[in-house]
Amino acid sequence: MNALPLFQKLEVSNYGLYPGSPETQGLSIDFRKGLTLILGANGLGKTTLVTILYRMLTGPYDIPRLESSGDLGTARLRPTELSVRRRSLFSDRVRDGARNAECRLTWSVASTKVVVERRLTDLSLMHFTIDGIAQPPDELLYQAKINSLLNLPSFGDWILLLRHLVFYFEDRRALVWDATAQRQILRLLLLPPDLASQWTSDEREILELDSRVRNLNNALHRVEGDLATSESKIEVAADARHELTVLEKLQSHDIPLRERLSDELAELDAYRQTTRLASLKAEQVREDCLRKVERAKLVLIRAHFPNQSETASYIYAQLMSDDRCLVCGNHPPAAIKKELEERLNTLHCVVCDSDVTAADNLVVGTEFADASLATASVEFEQAKIEAVNAADRLSKAELQYEQNVTKISELNAAIAQRSASIDSLIRRLPPEEAALQDQRSELSALRARSAEMQQELDARRSNFQEFLEERNRELVIWSGRIKELFNTYAEGFLLESCELFWSPQRAKLGQTGESFDFPAFEIEMTGADFASPIRRSEPEQVSESQREFIDLAFRMALMAVASNSTGTTLLIDAPESSLDAVFSSRAAKVLARFALAPGNNRLILTSNLTEGKLVPTLLQTLGSSETDAIQVVDLFNIATPTAAIRQLRSEYDQVMKTILEYLNV
């Protein structure tokens, strides 16, 4: 490939996370040779900035599960478009959804300058130019241009390189201990593009063929098994045929019976509903008659109450006893006596003189009331009998219906069980001779096809074996240079003796066939308890600090080889997190060595204002050698302050001042 990307300039405008300083709106960083130190605190957008840089290069595409462990096969290197949720990563972080936020990244590879502009709302491509010539803003075209510019077989390879070399993400794969990833990186970095591409396509073809051969063999085994079963069935055929005849006879009896019962069920249901209606109506009639009886009783009793005339006569008699008023004891005047008697005779109230004729007429006579009660009682008794009969008819109808349903259920179960037995017996019967012949022909055709494909697969494997051997020979030439560069970077960091070894790894391609020797490096290192260096094949075999910087040194070595000393960019997000205090200053020296390496290397580092020696030592080391080699991006002045920064600004300023003092040393 053609070297690795060199970042030139990043400009972010109208993004709420980076409003900028009073002097300069937004965020603008000129990347120069040496160190670009991005200083901030939690929440100020350091990781967002690193992600913006990454997404400016990849666009809204990624390789699924690239960050997870597991075999990194060639087939997995196909880039896929990010989901809407992942595309809104930057818009979700700000109130206005990054509606007008734009970003422009200028970068170069070899002598070609590329400018990319994207919207931060959805990462869509706005413009891109190559050497000042505007290109149509089409994502697939952009990917094709990048492939061509960097001589890469596919855009997935570009993403792979960015994640494994340029960007040192927290969820990275440790390249030294990841043989499958190494294989891909070495292929991309050190082989001519046509061979790198052929490698991939050969691998993919073998994998596909391997899969097809396996599928075909599975089908072959199935047909072989079926044929064997068919041939063995001939022996058990007689018994099965007899049993089958019996079962089919039973079925032919039960199925029509079930149909007949089902027809009857509809009739029974209709009858059941009719009887239910009749029963409810009879119940209602019984209730009505009961009420009528109740009423007749009260009417009868009311008939025995005194009517108005009787009451009036009684009260008159009470008031006027022996022509003498019982209230005052005097004889009443004749006019009043006459008036009261007149009221009595004309059916008027003896006290208030109201006409009570109508009220008296309303009261039913006792004889009539008696007769009404007797009639109502008879009706009620009849209604009771009818209600009981209707209820009886209903319960019989329900019983018949339930019996029919039960019978149908039993038949359903028996028929289903018998059907299953019949199916099973039919399967046990041998196929017809013609069908058997067809099976035999199919088997022989499959066998022929399988042999043919296996032959082709073997041939391809053999070719790839040869191809791989040649490539290994080409790659091993680089191993000396890579080891040398690795030692340069690792020196001073590790107190143990650590060496990189060319150690091809045997791995299968697909699930069948011989293993191949794929190019890979491994680490040997001395240890507290070992006199001589031992192979450290797993990352767990070294300490966390060692692990980080062995991997970093390996990356730097690969980048240096690939860029052919024209320079490259390495971007590390908060490297101090995994280092202890003692190793911090050593790590700083390794990083300084990269930043000051011959060529045009750009080291971009983000850092919180944490305690530790990494940043001070790095500044001291670089500052004492070449003052131009350092530029600081102060996110405290660019980014929107968090609540912590607003309240503790003076403390942050003090720490910042202390750090920046190292620049002046």
Place this chain on the structure above:
Amino acid sequence: MSKWVSEDDELIAVQQQVRILLIVDAAARAGLGPLPVGQLHLLAYFSNVLSPVWKLPPLDGKILKRLGGPFYPALQKQVDLLVGAGVLFIQGVDHAKDEEGKWRLVGSFSTNPVFADRILAAVSSIRDMYSVRVFVQELAYAFASLDPAKIFSTADQDAAYSDPVVEAGNVVDFGEWRDINYSSRSADYLASFMASGDWTLPGEKIHMYVRHMHQRLRGVR
């Protein structure tokens, strides 16, 4: 009876008048006559709340709880009409303030045999109404055995009326919208302690329950 009410209302009124007549007559037979107005309403209440013991439906399944004890204004209206119709006699008529400071009629009632006897005979001629008459009579006998001065306070010890969950001014519902009648349930519960158990007669249950309330009034637990 007023001619302005519907026939159904009239029949309801007849039911109430019959109940009044039964109570006044039963009280007289039990030696409680003439029956003071307060005791008339008290017996009317117990004829409702204890009716399930006799397997009868209550004439009215609810009552407004008052500090002064049970009182049915609608029933009182029918009492007045019965007096006006000459079916009941009243004596000692007066008005007095009750415990809540409201004016109430004071007086004692007895039946006028001229009219009442034939009505009572008609009631007795109908089987289920005769059953009500027997029940009310049993109730009157039960109360007649109490200290006359304490009769009126009996409701304070009744399970339904004295339910602390229902404060004065709220409705005591023992059969209109609720199915829980604490009084009849208590009467049944007391009967379960009898040697006769489930075979205890309804009349015995009523006597036991009334006596139980009376004992509670006297502070016996």
